[in-house]
Amino acid sequence: MAKKEMDTRFAKFGTVSFTGISQVNDFIDHLEQGKLMGTRCTASGRVYFPPRAHCFESMSSDMEWFEVTGSGKLVSFSTLKYAPTGFKEDLPYTIALLDFGDCKVFGRIDPAVPETELAVGMEMRAIPAKTANGQLTYVFEKA
């Protein structure tokens, strides 16, 4: 019997991906096309970011993709001076959380934005990007 081909698109996400297979692997294609997307349950209307394949409210798997657009408020951030295994080359880098109202998004600040220009509450956008090692990601830029 031929070996079944695995959908491991998610392995392309972030400097080091720890997940290969996921039922929301289309997230990767959207990111590749320049869109940061979450899922919305067509039954309950509940919005999910990070995207999910299942809604715990309606128990449905009937999800549609929506694009995270506009700007979000910077909830908090931290610049790492040490990194876990696999991320040393990226140092220093700043992780952050943005609040878009309907959903929050965790990620990294664009390395071009100096930490001194960051302040909790400022408006930022999430922009699809590539990591230094050529993987897919998104970064937060000043709105």
Add this chain to the structure above:
Amino acid sequence: MGKVGIIGVGQSRFVRAYPGSVRELAFEAYREAMADAKMTPRDIDATVICSAPEYDKQRSPAGVIAEYLGLNPQPTFYAETLCSSGSTGLKLAYALVKSGLHQAVLVLGFQIMSQISSEESQERMGRGADIQWESPFGTMMPAYYAMHAQAHMAKYGTTPEDLARVRVKSALYGQFNDKAMIRKPATLEQFQDPEHFFSGPVATPLRGGDCCANADGSSCLIVASETVARSFSDKPVWILGLGAASAPVNMAGRDNLTGLAVAEQAGRQAYDMAGIGPERVDVAEVHDCFTIAEIMAYENLGFAKPGEGPALIGAKETYKEGRIPVNVDGGLLSKGHPIGATGGSQFRTIVLQLRGEAGEMQVPNPAIGLVHNIGGVGLYGNVAILGRE
């Protein structure tokens, strides 16, 4: 239904590198707890073994450890909720005893972390967070807590010096704890000294002095029914309240980063079950994996109003002589944090305090003690309230 008590406590010294295997390390805390309870292996009905996996090679450690302790053929269970594994084990033991299934249950927490590098351990600890959506950004525990510190500073004007005060208090008491890994005094000046590791940034705004250290260690608690407790012990310490909660793993699922919802929820449950409020607590052990974590604990447990945690320690109210002494054994910051052993060590301290056996760390005549033990970045939270007769 009768009460459930803790009648034996034990702890190994917490050290940077234990010269032995996991089972041997476990034996050190076990021997001390059994001597404390004056029990022999046949008096124990079941064991709950607590640790976070992946720091050592042994898979399914419960069986191996139960055998080494001489506790075959009694049943053994494995409990894991990251850094709060020990207090989760205690809650399971309480349920096993309260249900009548068992009369005396031994809870043993352990961790050997020294066999892997600090970077590897950060990566493993980081994988206690959301590996699909957060770990690819290069997260680690100090950075998550740093985000909480940043949010607390932005909302309430908390300063790096407020955080440093937690380390200074911790270090004061760590000197008196012969089980602690770090037993040197600390000063606020050390946070200003570029030569001192306390001042070096780890994940802004947290500095070296704001973070606890990995350690190897074990802890042991013996939980018993009222009948068994009274037959073995003159000074049983009773479990009066237990609370536990969980929260979304991804920071994107949290309402705010200025506190930990699990601590607030678990605290409320524990106070309700014990029928008391925070003002009745005489001594507390809180999960100070980072200095900001202790400040948030003050607020989440109701020792201070939201935003007023820094003022509480600023006025030294959490010192031994203060209104609510917190972590007068040095806390995780001084003892070190061998993940699975930490919860049990916190319980041991409170039991010794309530029995009046805490030596130089003793607060005057406490009747009610509290334990706050957090797993991950507020992913799991356990709060317990203990009392003496």
